[in-house]
Amino acid sequence: MPRMRRKHELPQKVCATCGRPFAWRRKWARDWESVRYCSKRCRGRD
Incomplete structure (x- = not known):
């Protein structure tokens, strides 16, 4: 089984609407x- 990753280790993107980063x-x-x-x-706002 793969080991668990911490949230800061996950890939991130920036939201196209609000500009906040999300994992x-x-x-x-x-x-x-x-x-x-x-x-x-x-998604509904855009």
């Missing part, structure tokens, strides 16, 4: 390259 999440593992927003709220 990789397991649910985004398949399409991390296409993730642009940190939340559903930011």
Whole structure:
């Protein structure tokens, strides 16, 4: 089993709407390259 990573070790991006940095999440593992927003709220604002 792979070892756990700390949050600061995960890849990060900047949200296209609010400009805040957000970290990789397991649910985004398949399409991390296409993730642009940190939340559903930011996705709805753009």
